[in-house]
Each structure stands twice: as C-alpha cells, then as structure tokens.
Amino acid sequence: MKPYLLSEVETYSYLLSKSFLQLTGRPILPGLPRDSAALAEAMFNAPCPIVSHGTEADPIFRYANQAALDLWEMDWDTFTRLPSRLSAEINSDTQADRDSHLEEALKHGVVEGLTGVRISSKGRRFEIRDTTLWTVVDTAAIRHGQAAIIGNWQYL
Amino acid sequence: MSEPALPRLIVLPGLDGGDLLFENLRVALAGRAGMEVVPLPVTGPQTYDGLADGLAASLPQSGDYVLLAHSFGGPLAILLAGKAKHKPKGLILGATFVRNPWPLMGGIIKAALPSFLHPKSLPVIEATLLKSGDHETAYRIYQHLSEIGVNVLSERVKTVLSCDIRKALQTLSIPVLYVQGRNDRLITAAHGQLLQATGRTVQIAKVDAPHLVFQYDMALTMETVLLPFLRSLI
Numbered sequence: 492m493k494p495y496l497l498s499e500v501e502t503y504s505y506l507l508s509k510s511f512l513q514l515t516g517r518p519i520l521p522g523l524p525r526d527s528a529a530l531a532e533a534m535f536n537a538p539c540p541i542v543s544h545g546t547e548a549d550p551i552f553r554y555a556n557q558a559a560l561d562l563w564e565m566d567w568d569t570f571t572r573l574p575s576r577l578s579a580e581i582n583s584d585t586q587a588d589r590d591s592h593l594e595e596a597l598k599h600g601v602v603e604g605l606t607g608v609r610i611s612s613k614g615r616r617f618e619i620r621d622t623t624l625w626t627v628v629d630t631a632a633i634r635h636g637q638a639a640i641i642g643n644w645q646y647l
Numbered sequence: 648m649s650e651p652a653l654p655r656l657i658v659l660p661g662l663d664g665g666d667l668l669f670e671n672l673r674v675a676l677a678g679r680a681g682m683e684v685v686p687l688p689v690t691g692p693q694t695y696d697g698l699a700d701g702l703a704a705s706l707p708q709s710g711d712y713v714l715l716a717h718s719f720g721g722p723l724a725i726l727l728a729g730k731a732k733h734k735p736k737g738l739i740l741g742a743t744f745v746r747n748p749w750p751l752m753g754g755i756i757k758a759a760l761p762s763f764l765h766p767k768s769l770p771v772i773e774a775t776l777l778k779s780g781d782h783e784t785a786y787r788i789y790q791h792l793s794e795i796g797v798n799v800l801s802e803r804v805k806t807v808l809s810c811d812i813r814k815a816l817q818t819l820s821i822p823v824l825y826v827q828g829r830n831d832r833l834i835t836a837a838h839g840q841l842l843q844a845t846g847r848t849v850q851i852a853k854v855d856a857p858h859l860v861f862q863y864d865m866a867l868t869m870e871t872v873l874l875p876f877l878r879s880l881i
Contacts, residue, residue, distance in 0.1 A: 569766040572782050581787075612766060612786065614794035 494567045495528075495535040503554055503627075504531035507543060507638050510627045514601040519640060540619075543627060543638035544575035551575065553636060562644065564611040580610050592624055596637055601625040605639075608647065616647045653680035653877045654711035654736045659702075659720030659727070660687060662803055663791050668717070668784075668862055675865035680877065687720075689795055693802035695810065699726040706731050713877065715739040717861055718834065719803060722812045729815050736880040738819070739873065741826040741860040744838040745845055746811040753808040760804060761797050764789070775833055776858045784862065813845045823849040824876045826868070828856035852876075 494500050505527045511519040520537050524530050534541060540559035544550035555563070555570045563570065563578060579585040585608050596602045605622040621642025627635045656676065658669055664687030676682050685705045687698060706712075706727060714735045716724035721743025728735050749756055762768065766789070773785040792800060816823075823846050827839045843849040852872040856863045 564766070566766045569769050569786070573786055574783060577783065577786055610790070612790050612793065613764075614790050 493532075493535070495531040500535075500554065501527050501531040503543070503635070504534045506627055506629060506635060507541065507554065508534065510629075511623075511625055511638070511640070513628075514625050515603070515623065540641040540644070541638065542575070542578070542641075543636050545636045546634055549574050549576070550636070552578075554638070559641070562611065562617065562641075563609075564613045564615065569612070578609050579607070580616075585609075593637060596624040596626055600628075617644050618647055619644045650679075650878075651881050652711075653874075654713045654880055655681040655683070655707065656715050656739075657706065657712050657735070658682060658684040659714060659716035659724050660684060661718035661720055662800065662807075663788060664689065664719075664795065664799075664803075665791060667787060667791050668859055671863070671865040672715075672861045672869075675869040676873075679869075679874065687803075689799050693799060694806050695722050695726055695812065698723055699730055703727060703730050706733065706735075708733050711736050711880070713737045713739060713880065715741070715861075716743060717741040718743050718858065719807060721745075722810050722815075725812055725816050725819065728819055728821060735821060737822040737824065737876065739824045739826065739876065740842070742828055742831050742834045742858050743825075743842075744807075744810065744834055745813050745816050745842050747808050748834050748838055749808070753804075757801065757804050757808065760801050764793050764797055764800075778830075778857055778863055784859075813841075816842065816846045820847055822876075822880065824872070825849055825851045826860045826872060827851055827853050828858055828860045829853050830855065830857045831860070833858040850876075 508519050508523060508530060523533055535556045537556055538558055540562050541556045542552060542559045543554040545553045552571050552573055552575050560566060560570060576586060579589050588607055592602055592605055603623045605624055606618060606620045608616055608618055610616050619641045622639055624639045627638050666684035669684055673682055685702055688701060691701060712735050714724040714728055721740045722745060724738055724740060728738055747753060769785045769789055772788055773781060777784050825839045825842050827836060839851050843851055854860055854868050854872060
C-alpha cells in the first residue's frame with residue numbers, strides 16, 4: 492500500500508503543507524491540489540525530498556516522501572521507525588550542526604537556506620542544500636513535529 | 648588500596664569487522680582497563696589464516712593483554728593467540744564457534760547474502776542478532792555492512808563455512824572464557840559446549856543477551872562476568 496493512502500499520512504501531509512504556508516507565506520510546492528488525498532499523493536511524489544520527525548524526546552521519523560526515501564535508500568517502514576538523528580553521521584560535528592538547526596527552527600518556527608551533510612542507509616554521504624526546516628503546528632498551535640524540504644543535494 | 652592493573656583488552660570484531668558494536672563494552676570498561684578494537688581489513692584475504700597473518704603485528708609486544716572476540720572474530724582470536732610471540736593472558740570469546748556453525752544451512756546463507764543488504768532485511772537483522780525493538784542497532788549494522796560491501800561479507804561467510812580450528816584451540820593453555828547469550832538465535836549453546844570440550848581451560852558464562860553478547864546490559868556483564876575473569880588473570 493502506498494504510504495500516502497494511509498489516513499494518518501494524508502492528514503499529516505495536509506498539516507505539513509498548511510504549517511509551511513503559515514510560516515513562510517508560500518506554498519510548499521507549486522500547484523498543489525486542495526483535496527487532501529490528492530495533496531498527499533502530490534507531496535509524496537514531489538521531486539524535492541520532504542522528511543519529518545515527531546515530538547518524541549529522541550524524535551522518530553514520521554514522514555518521508557518518495558524522493559527522500561530514494562535519497563536515504565530506505566523504504567517507508569524502515570524510515571518511519573528510526574530516530575531522525577540517524578539521518579546524519581553519529582560521531583561527527585554533523586550532529587551538533589543538526590541539533591542547532593532544529594533548536595533554531597523550534598525557536599523561530601522556520602529556518603531557511605540550510606546546508607548539511609547526511610548519510611544514507613548504505614553509507615553514501617551527501618550534502619543537502621537550500622533546505623528549509625520548519626516546525627509543524629496545527630491551527631490550535633499544537634506542535635506535531637519538525638519537517639524539512641530539501642531544495643537540492645549532491646553526493647559527496 | 649587501588650586495584651592492580653587489569654590486562655588491556657584487544658578486541659577482535661565479528662563479521663562487520665569494525666568497532667560499531669563495542670561502544671557499550673568500552674563505556675562499561677572505562678577507567679578499569681585499556682581497550683583497543685582491531686578492525687578487520689576489507690582488502691586482502693578474508694580467510695582466518697590470512698587475517699591472522701595480517702593482524703599478528705597488531706598484537707601488543709609488551710604488557711599484559713587479553714584478546715576479546717565476538718562471533719566471526721573468535722576463531723581468529725584463537726589463531727592469533729597461538730601465533731603471538733608475546734602471549735595474551737587469556738581469551739574472552741563471545742557467541743562464537745570453532746567449526747562451521749551452519750553445516751546444513753551454509754549454502755543458503757551464502758546465496759542469500761546479497762538480498763540481506765536491502766532495507767527489507769532490517770527486521771531479519773533485528774530478529775537474528777538483537778533484542779526485540781532495537782531498530783537503531785539494526786539500522787546501524789545494516790548501514791555498516793552496506794559500506795563494507797557484499798564481496799567482503801561473502802568472503803567472510805565462506806571463511807565461516809569452512810572453519811574448523813579445534814586443533815588450534817587444543818594447543819592453547821591460556822584460560823578461556825566463553826560468553827554465551829541465553830537468547831542467541833544464531834550460534835547455539837552446543838558451540839559453547841564444543842569449545843569447552845575441545846579446549847583445555849574453557850569456562851562458560853551465560854548472560855541474558857541475544858547474539859550480540861557485548862551489546863546489552865554491559866554494566867552487569869562487566870561486573871559479574873568480565874571483571875572477575877580479568878582479575879583472575881592478575
């Protein structure tokens with residue numbers, strides 16, 4: 492079953508899109524449909540990788556579109572049970588950079604123009620660029636997680 | 648009064664060949680004894696004899712030390728202990744074997760290895776090697792194995808399938824501690840018994856762990872199993 496067909500993924504996709512628009516003043520992707528099911532499918536199949544983790548103390552990934560799954564060389568089931576810190580190398584300054592960006596996004600809601608090095612499940616390192624990191628909140632200002640959309644990337 | 652210095656641990660990893668799975672051992676040992684992981688080379692021969700020839704120079708030339716090895720590294724530690732000019736004070740062998748542990752399943756395991764390096768195999772890694780629910784370690788093992796590549800892994804599995812180092816173990820006169828996981832689903836208790844029956848001075852300690860016996864509850868394993876053995880060697 493395609494992940495975007497799951498009702499919780501459809502709902503979360505809407506939340507991702509809505510909170511991005513609220514925080515940046517622009518749509519997450521151009522020409523997105525208004526219907527939530529179609530929006531979830533469009534976001535899942537978008538060319539830009541989109542990922543999101545939840546609000547756990549050690550946050551677990553709760554969303555990745557197909558471009559992100561391809562980039563990290565994982566399937567949905569594997570990706571959405573991993574701590575998001577594993578998207579970057581464990582023993583490196585990368586984790587400290589990542590933590591500071593996440594804190595900044597928590598504080599300001601959104602941080603744009605980020606770069607950083609990440610690592611796939613097969614150990615391939617890549618640089619993410621032009622990345623926007625934002626805090627996913629609903630209309631009642633309840634926080635559901637943090638998300639990132641990656642503008643472009645390059646294997647190192 | 649301070650405790651006499653314990654022998655330094657020289658660690659030989661399992662099939663993954665790296666230090667990934669010894670972080671908890673290092674933490675549990677901290678401040679009590681030195682520890683060094685000897686990574687397995689990813690080029691050159693992957694046979695036990697070939698690896699032992701290459702790694703013999705990595706052994707300490709002075710000072711007391713103990714070889715600690717896990718799984719694939721066990722036979723290598725036995726060979727190295729025999730070859731070493733400056734002998735270790737003892738051996739600690741975790742979840743290992745002295746002859747091919749899968750005589751009936753070996754061909755299947757080797758043939759299935761390429762498909763093992765696919766994200767779908769993570770639940771298999773977890774079920775075979777780890778405590779249930781340890782997704783993170785499963786992922787990190789998968790990531791590490793993917794970096795090593797299927798060719799090296801395949802050579803190492805071939806080495807396991809042709810392993811029989813009982814004679815080398817028979818010649819060792821140093822104390823050997825075999826650490827066996829009660830929940831090991833990869834190497835059965837029979838391999839510990841064979842090791843004990845083959846060696847001269849092999850004692851077995853059982854811990855509540857899966858195949859990765861040096862990964863979980865290491866503070867307890869350190870206090871109740873490893874430290875008493877290390878102290879007995881002083």
